[in-house]
Amino acid sequence: xxxxxxxxxxxxxxxxxxxxxxxxxxxxxxxxxxxxxxxxxxxxxxxxxxxxxxxxxxxxxxxxxxxxxxxxxxxxxxxxxxxxxxxxxxxxxxxxxxxxxxxxxxxxxxxxxxxxxxxxxxxxxxxxxxxxxxxxxxxxxxxxxxxxxxxxxxxxxxxxxxxxxxxxxxxxxxxxxxxxxxxxxxxxxxxxxxxxxxxxxxxxxxxxxxxxxxxxxxxxxxxxxxxxxxxxxxxxxxxxxxxxxxxxxxxxxxxxxxxxxxxxxxxxxxxxxxx
Numbered sequence: 001x002x003x004x005x006x007x008x009x010x011x012x013x014x015x016x017x018x019x020x021x022x023x024x025x026x027x028x029x030x031x032x033x034x035x036x037x038x039x040x041x042x043x044x045x046x047x048x049x050x051x052x053x054x055x056x057x058x059x060x061x062x063x064x065x066x067x068x069x070x071x072x073x074x075x076x077x078x079x080x081x082x083x084x085x086x087x088x089x090x091x092x093x094x095x096x097x098x099x100x101x102x103x104x105x106x107x108x109x110x111x112x113x114x115x116x117x118x119x120x121x122x123x124x125x126x127x128x129x130x131x132x133x134x135x136x137x138x139x140x141x142x143x144x145x146x147x148x149x150x151x152x153x154x155x156x157x158x159x160x161x162x163x164x165x166x167x168x169x170x171x172x173x174x175x176x177x178x179x180x181x182x183x184x185x186x187x188x189x190x191x192x193x194x195x196x197x198x199x200x201x202x203x204x205x206x207x208x209x210x211x212x213x214x215x216x217x218x219x220x221x222x223x224x225x226x227x228x229x230x231x232x233x234x235x236x237x238x239x240x241x242x243x244x245x246x247x248x249x250x251x252x253x254x255x256x257x258x259x260x261x262x263x264x265x266x267x268x269x270x271x272x273x274x275x
Contacts (some may be wrong), residue, residue, distance in 0.1 A: 031101050
């Protein structure tokens, strides 16, 4: 199976630094040859090894006040540039710790393979932070979504739930240990999270950062930029001033040294000049 990696970038949240960092993490954890493609609204500062294409058209319209990353529906198009065959999609805010080769060897090339949703394990839902599909396999979903974007978004909330329930022929899931959900599976349970650093998964290949907590937050030991890391006592005092006191107290984590190592080491190489 050809090794094709795909990512998507829109807006100002990520941009070239995240695209370049993901490329470098992929390069270090894959057996060449491989192809790295990004559909993006900006090429500024993106290293030359990344094949950049304009964002495909948004099907229908962008739904309002929804939680899911519905712009990902652009990638369900029947055609994506001149790509064909299986392609592995990876979010820009993941940490890659092990070989990606098995993600191309698992199952059939015709399969749609998702990560498991660790936050709701009994619901048998998928996570599209890292998933594989043949180009065009989800085109029927794009047609469904385009016919009623707001209705689909209101019903499913997250685009990955829509994919899980409606992918033609169904979906399969990566082996459980391959993909780890940082917030759910790495942060120790309360109150141990006040004393023990987030766990680095043994034999894990990819760590995903679903929700508002991303790798820079894990490095700093915070649940978001609006809640910077504080020592335990100060954190508790701040939490007691919030509306959801108990939840805010529990949302504490120590800075993650292994995330820092993986994240910063992947940003050491400078992008090459474009010609």
